[in-house]
Amino acid sequence: MTILIDKKNQVAEKIQPKGFLRYFSFSLDHKVIGIQYLVCGFLFYLVGGTLASAIRIELTSPMSDFMPRDVYNQVLTLHGTIMIFLWIVPVVNGAFGNYLIPFYVGARDMAFPRLNAVAFWLIPPSGLMLITSYFIDGAAQAGWTAYPPLSITTPQSGQIVWILSVLLLGGSSIFGGINFIATILKLRRPGLKLMQLPMYCWAMLGTSILVVLSTPVLAGTLILLSFDIVANTGFFNPVLGGNVVVYQHLFWFYSHPAVYIMVLPAFGLVSEILPIHCRKALFGYRTMVFSIMGIVVLGLVVWAHHMFTSGTPPWMRLFFTIATAFIAVPTGIKFFNWVATMWGGKISINSAMLFSCGFIINFVFGGITGVALAQVPFDIHVHDTYFVVAHFHYIVYGGSVFVIFSSIYHWFPKVTGKLLDEKLGMLHFALTFIGFNLCFAPQHWLGLNGMPRRVAEYDPQFQFVNQISSLGALFMAISTIPFLINIFLSIKNGKKAGDNPWRALTPEWLTSSPPPVENWKGEAPLVTEPYGYGNDLKDNKEFL
Amino acid sequence: MTTINPKKLENSSKENNLHHEDFRLFGLITFLIADGMTFAGFFAAYLTYKAVNPLPDGAIYELELPIPTINTILLLISSATFHKAGKALLKKNNFESQKWLLITSVLGITFLICQLFEYFHLPFGLTDNLFASTFYALTGFHGLHVTLGTLMILIILWQTRIDGGRVSYKNMFPFEAVELYWHFVDGIWVILFIILYLL
Numbered sequence: 210m211t212i213l214i215d216k217k218n219q220v221a222e223k224i225q226p227k228g229f230l231r232y233f234s235f236s237l238d239h240k241v242i243g244i245q246y247l248v249c250g251f252l253f254y255l256v257g258g259t260l261a262s263a264i265r266i267e268l269t270s271p272m273s274d275f276m277p278r279d280v281y282n283q284v285l286t287l288h289g290t291i292m293i294f295l296w297i298v299p300v301v302n303g304a305f306g307n308y309l310i311p312f313y314v315g316a317r318d319m320a321f322p323r324l325n326a327v328a329f330w331l332i333p334p335s336g337l338m339l340i341t342s343y344f345i346d347g348a349a350q351a352g353w354t355a356y357p358p359l360s361i362t363t364p365q366s367g368q369i370v371w372i373l374s375v376l377l378l379g380g381s382s383i384f385g386g387i388n389f390i391a392t393i394l395k396l397r398r399p400g401l402k403l404m405q406l407p408m409y410c411w412a413m414l415g416t417s418i419l420v421v422l423s424t425p426v427l428a429g430t431l432i433l434l435s436f437d438i439v440a441n442t443g444f445f446n447p448v449l450g451g452n453v454v455v456y457q458h459l460f461w462f463y464s465h466p467a468v469y470i471m472v473l474p475a476f477g478l479v480s481e482i483l484p485i486h487c488r489k490a491l492f493g494y495r496t497m498v499f500s501i502m503g504i505v506v507l508g509l510v511v512w513a514h515h516m517f518t519s520g521t522p523p524w525m526r527l528f529f530t531i532a533t534a535f536i537a538v539p540t541g542i543k544f545f546n547w548v549a550t551m552w553g554g555k556i557s558i559n560s561a562m563l564f565s566c567g568f569i570i571n572f573v574f575g576g577i578t579g580v581a582l583a584q585v586p587f588d589i590h591v592h593d594t595y596f597v598v599a600h601f602h603y604i605v606y607g608g609s610v611f612v613i614f615s616s617i618y619h620w621f622p623k624v625t626g627k628l629l630d631e632k633l634g635m636l637h638f639a640l641t642f643i644g645f646n647l648c649f650a651p652q653h654w655l656g657l658n659g660m661p662r663r664v665a666e667y668d669p670q671f672q673f674v675n676q677i678s679s680l681g682a683l684f685m686a687i688s689t690i691p692f693l694i695n696i697f698l699s700i701k702n703g704k705k706a707g708d709n710p711w712r713a714l715t716p717e718w719l720t721s722s723p724p725p726v727e728n729w730k731g732e733a734p735l736v737t738e739p740y741g742y743g744n745d746l747k748d749n750k751e752f753l
Numbered sequence: 754m755t756t757i758n759p760k761k762l763e764n765s766s767k768e769n770n771l772h773h774e775d776f777r778l779f780g781l782i783t784f785l786i787a788d789g790m791t792f793a794g795f796f797a798a799y800l801t802y803k804a805v806n807p808l809p810d811g812a813i814y815e816l817e818l819p820i821p822t823i824n825t826i827l828l829l830i831s832s833a834t835f836h837k838a839g840k841a842l843l844k845k846n847n848f849e850s851q852k853w854l855l856i857t858s859v860l861g862i863t864f865l866i867c868q869l870f871e872y873f874h875l876p877f878g879l880t881d882n883l884f885a886s887t888f889y890a891l892t893g894f895h896g897l898h899v900t901l902g903t904l905m906i907l908i909i910l911w912q913t914r915i916d917g918g919r920v921s922y923k924n925m926f927p928f929e930a931v932e933l934y935w936h937f938v939d940g941i942w943v944i945l946f947i948i949l950y951l952l
Contacts, residue, residue: 426791
C-alpha cells in the first residue's frame, strides 16, 4: 500500500498560516515543529534558570533566610523537573531531531507528521500546569525523583499535578520516539544505507529505543504513585505494607536511561559539528555506531547504581558496579574518536566549535566522576551529597546544554539564513564556561566534605565555597544576556550567511537557507559520505 | 571519489519520493512494545512484592479460578473470530466480516462483565493489602485496554458497512491496526493469567 505524501502536504500547506504566525499553529512541517520545540524549551530554560539562581542566592548564607524551607524544596523540585523534562529532553531530542532527521534521511517530513505535532503541543500545557501548581497549594516538594514516602506525605495537590505533568511529557516523548524510529528505519531515501547516515541519526535511533523501552515504565510507576496519594493504596507506603525500594527500582529503570536520552543526542550533534569545523572526516564511524548501541544496551541494565544505599544485596551491587564501569568503554571510545577527529584538522575557532570543545572537556570530567560514583565504597561515602550534584551537572549542563548552544550557533544560519555575531558568541562562551566551572567544580569538594544536597541550611564552614559557587551561577545567569541580544540582533540584521556558510557536506546544507517547505526543490540528494572532508574536497568544488 | 552527484539523481525515478510504503503498522508495533513495557513494569512490581513483602496475618489472597479461566477462553476465541473477520473482509464479503466482528465485540463485552462480576465477589477491596492493590491495578489496567479495544471494534464494525463505510479490502489499515491491538491485549491477558492466578 502506498500513500501520496505530496497531496497531503499540499492540503496542509493551504490550511496553515504563513510567516511568523505558523510557529503558533498546529503546523505539520517538521522544521516549524523543531523551532517550536527549541523556543518553547528555551523559555522553560529561562524559568528553570531563574529557579536555579534562587537556589544559589539562598545558599550564599548557611541559614534559610532568602526563602522558607518548604519553598526551597518546591524551587529545587521545579528546577530539576523543568530542566530535565521541559528543556533538555525536548530540545536535544525534539528540537534538533525534528529539524535535522528528515534532512539526514532524505525525506520531506517525519514519518507521522500529525503525531509529531501532537507530541509537541503536549509540552506547553503540561509545563504551564507544572509551574502554576506553585500558586495553588504549593508545588511538589519531593525533588524530581519524587521518592516515596516523601512524595506521599508532603502536600499532595502539587505532587498530583507534578505526576500528571510528567505523564503528559512522557507521552509526548514516547510519541516522538516512535516517530524517530519509523523515520530513520523506514523513511530513508531509496539508495541510502543505514551505515551511510550521519551520526546524529544513529544517536537518535538509540535514544528513541531507550525512550520507547523505558518511559512507559515510569508512566506505570507514577500511576501507582498517584493511587498511593489519591486512593490510599499502599504500593510504596511502608505504613500500609508497601515497598519504597520497588519505586526506586522502577523509577531508575527510566531515569537512568533518561540520562542517556539527554546525552546521546548531544553526542550525535557534536559528531556532526566537529568534522565540519575541523575539515576532517569523523574518526571511526563504525566504532561510533557500535558504541552508541553499546551504550543503549548497557544503559538499560545499570539503573541500580543509584540505589547502593537502599539496602541493595551484595550481588546486585557487584553486578551494577561492573555494568556501570563497562559503560565507560563505549563512552571512552567516543571521546577518543572526537579528539582524533580534531587531531591534525584545520580547526576554525568559532562559537560553535568553542562550545563543542567545552563540551568535550566538561564531559570527560563528568565521566570520570561518574566512574568513581559507580564504585560502591565511594558512592556510599558521597551519596546524596553535593558531589552527585556536581557530577550530574557536569553531564547534563557541561554535556548536553553546551552542545545545545553549540548547535544553535551551528544551525542558526540554516534556520534563518543569517549568521550569529561571533564576538558576542565568544563572550557568551567565555562567561558560560568560566561560570559553569566556577559554579560546579567547588561542589565536588563540598560533597566530599559531607554537605548534603537538597537542604536549604548547611554547616557554616562551607559558606565560602558556596559563595564561590554562587558567583559562578551569577556568571552563568549573565551569560544568557549576550546570547539573547545576539539572537535578536542577528535575526533582524545579521550578516547574510548564504546557503552553506560552513562548506558542509551533510544533506541539510545542500538546500537553500532557510529551506523551502518540502526541504528540497527537486529530488533529495543522495549523500553517501556525509563526512567526506579532507582529500575528497577537490572533487566537490561545486559545493564549496 | 565524489560523494554527492545530483545530476545522476535527476534520472532516477521520481516516483520514489512521492510514494512511500505504509509504515503506520510499524509505528503501531513500536507503540505496542512501549505499552507492553508498562505491563512489564507492573508485573515486575507484582513479582517483587510477592517475593519480598509478606502479607499481614489473615489477609485473603486466594483467587477463584473458574471466572478467569472462562475469561481466558473468551479472549482466545475472540482472537480467532477477529481473524475470521479479517479473512472475510479480504474476500470482499463485508457482511460476513461484520458478523464476525459483532461476535468479537460481544465476547469482549462478556469478558468485561465477567471481570466486573469477579470484582464484586472478591473478598478484598482495593486498599485492603498490597496484594489486593496490585491485583486491581493489573487487572484494571488490562480491563481498560479491553474496553478501549471493544470500543474500537465497534467503530470498525460500523465503518465496515457496505455503503459509506471507510474500511474495506482496499483500506485494510484500520482493521489490521485494531486486530493487532486486540491480539496484543489477548497476549497480555494470557501472561497476566499465568502470573496472577496460576503462579
